Amino acid sequence: MLLCVDVGNTQIVVGVYDQSVKAGKDSGGASGGLMGHFRIATRNDYSSDEMALLLSQMLEMRSLSASNGLDGAVVSSTNPAVGATVVEAIRRWFDLDPLVVSGDLDLGVEVRYERPGDVGPDRLADTVAFLDLYEPPGIVVDFGTATTFDAIGSDGAYLGGAIAPGVLVSVDALFSRAAALSRIDMTAPTHAIGNSTVEAIRSGVLLGFAAMVDGMCARFEAEIGPSKVVGTGGLCSLITPSSVRVKTHEPWLTLYGLRLVYEYTR
Numbered sequence: 001m002l003l004c005v006d007v008g009n010t011q012i013v014v015g016v017y018d019q020s021v022k023a024g025k026d027s028g029g030a031s032g033g034l035m036g037h038f039r040i041a042t043r044n045d046y047s048s049d050e051m052a053l054l055l056s057q058m059l060e061m062r063s064l065s066a067s068n069g070l071d072g073a074v075v076s077s078t079n080p081a082v083g084a085t086v087v088e089a090i091r092r093w094f095d096l097d098p099l100v101v102s103g104d105l106d107l108g109v110e111v112r113y114e115r116p117g118d119v120g121p122d123r124l125a126d127t128v129a130f131l132d133l134y135e136p137p138g139i140v141v142d143f144g145t146a147t148t149f150d151a152i153g154s155d156g157a158y159l160g161g162a163i164a165p166g167v168l169v170s171v172d173a174l175f176s177r178a179a180a181l182s183r184i185d186m187t188a189p190t191h192a193i194g195n196s197t198v199e200a201i202r203s204g205v206l207l208g209f210a211a212m213v214d215g216m217c218a219r220f221e222a223e224i225g226p227s228k229v230v231g232t233g234g235l236c237s238l239i240t241p242s243s244v245r246v247k248t249h250e251p252w253l254t255l256y257g258l259r260l261v262y263e264y265t266r
């Protein structure tokens with residue numbers, strides 16, 4: 001079994017894949033062989049020992065004991081310090097040498113970023129998974145701490161994309177700086193024209209982000225042609241009901257991309 005860890009700036013997403021179970025386009029999709037998954041908060045102050053404790057306890061709660069059955073690990077991290085802690089935890093306590101994903105590895109995808117090593121490894125994992133599941137050209141929208149857009153050309157190359165503030169980052173900034181506004185539940189508004197403060201915020205955040213995403217997809221398509229659009233990330237389901245262009249939601253895109261990268265490089 002393969003331990004896949006996607007260290008984001010807000011949460012660490014962990015999945016365990018049984019690699020003897022097929023996944024992909026024809027059988028199982030991105031969750032084929034996914035035996036368990038969980039999320040833990042990204043915190044800078046954990047030691048590698050504490051991180052190992054969290055990981056092994058969560059694995060056990062999913063009836064996946066860390067000590068038997070894990071024969072590989074792959075990590076992507078957008079937070080270098082926490083990523084290093086996770087790698088150290090896996091090395092010290094799980095006796096595995098994790099594959100650490102970066103644009104400097106040969107991932108089987110041509111990376112046309114000016115400096116391939118600068119691309120977020122989560123964005124590359126998303127791209128590898130997209131190419132396994134769908135036909136390019138494509139656009140992946142990942143709703144996390146940031147909202148990222150990745151463009152995959154018709155020849156299957158990673159072209160780059162866009163990085164926008166994430167939904168919660170934007171909402172937090174708004175509430176912390178607008179004295180008269182207070183926190184609300186984010187459910188989709190019935191009208192774009194809000195007739196109360198709560199409805200106006202819901203409109204601005206949810207419909208506003210959806211419009212931004214739809215508008216970005218149109219601009220990307222002007223450069224790469226009509227594309228398959230796939231959404232992922234912890235906040236995807238908040239925005240996609242209001243989006244015209246993001247109709248496909250793949251919650252396990254990044255984890256599945258990590259599995260594919262591991263299998264490709266071994």
Ligand SMILES: Nc1ncnc2c1ncn2[C@@H]1O[C@H](COP(=O)(O)OP(=O)(O)O)[C@@H](O)[C@H]1O
Pocket residue numbers: 007008009010011012013039042143144145146168232233234235237
């Ligand atoms: N199942 C879920 N439904 C709705 N929101 C979720 C879910 N899981 C996580 N989240 C939210 O998603 C955010 C984290 O998204 P994620 O894509 O993991 O970001 P990052 O990769 O930047 O850490 C958190 O704010 C969390 O509250």
Ligand SMILES: CC(C)(COP(=O)(O)O)[C@@H](O)C(=O)NCCC(=O)O
Pocket residue numbers: 007008009010078118119120121122123144145146147148163166
């Ligand atoms: C853009 C990101 C912050 C998104 O990370 P996340 O929101 O998932 O934590 C991350 O992919 C990153 O730090 N990328 C490096 C810069 C780049 O991709 O160009």
Ligand SMILES: [K+]
Pocket residue numbers: 008122142144233254
């Ligand atoms: K991410």
